[in-house]
Every structure is written in structure tokens, then in C-alpha cells.
Amino acid sequence: MLSQKSKYALRALLLLARQPPGEMVLVGEIAEQQNVPHKFLELILLELRKQGILFSQRGRNGGYTLARPKEAITFGEVIRIMDGPLAPLPCASVAGYRRCVDCQDERTCEIRQVMCSVRNAVADVLDNTSLADAIANGLSRERTALAS
């Protein structure tokens, strides 16, 4: 399940991705527009900055902006930062592998094998969807909906 934190993070990033490149936006503006608690959003944006997703400036005329082009930020990267590994089980994770303490034989564990397939299927979607992709799909859907 996607956490509230990831949802807020993605909302904020999509909002920033819709701005002209380099445009600074205040935490308060994002919070208000997206219905996210201000202070909670601060924590989220702070973490995204530390992880190189956002660039920030303090003081007057400060705010946040994407640290990279919107084509170069994927859903997978964002969700991993907020929620941790994509895999349904630690033992099926590539980046965040951890052995199951009560697993009798990982090499033959059927559950692990299936969860590895799930992990790959999920990563295939999320690591290949950028903020730009998501926005573009949204627009094309919108056009389709209006045309029909």
C-alpha cells in the first residue's frame, strides 16, 4: 500500500513539474493547493531535497523546485525514498535485500520466488514512469475524454 507520505510527495512533485523549469514554489502554496498539512509536507520536501530530487532556496523569494528535468525523476525513485523497497518482502528486494529470519531455505522458498516476480513487475512500471510521462498520459486521457 502506498503511504500517505508517498502520495503527498508525488502530488508536490507533479505540481512542481507543471511549473516553468526553475520556478520556485513555497511549501505553503503546495500545501494549500494539494490539501496537505504544511509542517508534514516540509518534512517530506526536506527529505526529497536531501536525496537530490529537489533544489531549495531559503529566505525571501525562496522555495522549492525540481533539481532535475521532470523526465529524469521516476515514480520508483520517489516511492523508494518515501516508503522503502518496492518488493512485497525484504527477501525479494534488489536494493534493500534482507533475509527472512524464519525462512528455512531461501533458495527453494516458493513465496520468495513469486514475490520476486511481483517486485519485477512493479519496478518495471514505476522505474519507467517519469513525472513527465505521468503528466503526458494525463493530458492524453483528458483529450480522449473530451473528444468522446
Next chain:
Amino acid sequence: MLSQKSKYALRALLLLARQPPGEMVLVGEIAEQQNVPHKFLELILLELRKQGILFSQRGRNGGYTLARPKEAITFGEVIRIMDGPLAPLPCASVAGYRRCVDCQDERTCEIRQVMCSVRNAVADVLDNTSLADAIANGLSRERTALAS
């Protein structure tokens, strides 16, 4: 993330799937072999029985057995019973759809669209993997491992 409950449930079901069809197994035996708390496993098996996955018999010579052939029980079905919908967001779920309370326009929500893709990718794996499939894959991997 897969819950402990789902993991225990799948372990128990895979154990039962490896028995001769119709063979009754005690909760206590499953709990011991799979390192699962006895009383907790009882709750899990009980729910699986209510949902038509297991058949049980009380009293002496009682126990649990699969209510259907192992080819006809999928990971998706089991995980939905234990953990609820597969989708990362309620608004992206087919079976358990629920609107996001703070969503401004679901029709154009980019996050929802991506999460629908994730849901489909996950369901595609889990709804097409039966207990029998998982056991068969495990064996073939074992053979491969031994051969190499």
C-alpha cells in the same frame, strides 16, 4: 508489503498442497513445521476456511485440507483474503474500489493512473500463479541449481 498473516497463510497452504489430496493435517503440525504461533495460525486457517479455501474437520482425526485442487487456488486470492485489495491505492482497486477523500479530480489524477498500471501488473502475476505453479517452479529451480 506482504503481511505476516499472508506469509503464514501461504506457508500453510503450500504445506497442505504438498500432501496427498484429501490428507488432513493438524494446526499444531503446520504451526510447528513452519514456525508459526499456534493460536495465530488458527485464526488464519479459520478465515481461509470461511472463504472456501480450506476444508476442516473437528474432533479426533480432524484437521485441515485444501477445499479445492492446488491448481485452483491462486496467490492473488489468498492475499486478497488476508491483506485486502492488491492495488497500492483504494482508488486503483478493481474489487475494493474506494474514492480518495482528498482527490480533486479522479479522472485526471496522474497518481491514480500509474497505480492502476501497478495494480494490473501485480494482479497479472498473483492471479496467474496457483499453489501448484509455485511448487512446480520451485522444483524446476531446484533441478537447475543441482544441475549447474
Next chain:
DNA sequence: TGCTTTCCCTATAAAGATAATAGGATTATA
């Protein structure tokens, strides 16, 4: 220089979900 605005940082509380335990009720068999 001092004032304001903004992000930055740490700590903690509140709420909810998950995991587990407990104790007995019911049923089938020998």
C-alpha cells in the same frame, strides 16, 4: 544592522494497523 521570510532540524505525540495471546465453546470420534 536589524527585520522578515523562508527553509531546516529534532523531538514527541496521537492514531491506527498488525501481530499475538487467552480462554473457553463446540463438535466428532473412540
Next chain:
DNA sequence: TATAATCCTATTATCTTTATAGGGAAAGCA
């Protein structure tokens, strides 16, 4: 009727998520 097993409800314990609070530090401007 004794026994062994599942069945059922309630409760506790633990952990995670979500959110709040209060101030610290830097940037710009008068």
C-alpha cells in the same frame, strides 16, 4: 463419556504511520 481437535470472541502488546510543535539558520531587503 472422555478426549482431541477445531471454532469463536475478546483483549493486549507492539509497531508503524501520520501529524504536530517549537525553535534554529540562512537569505534578502530596508
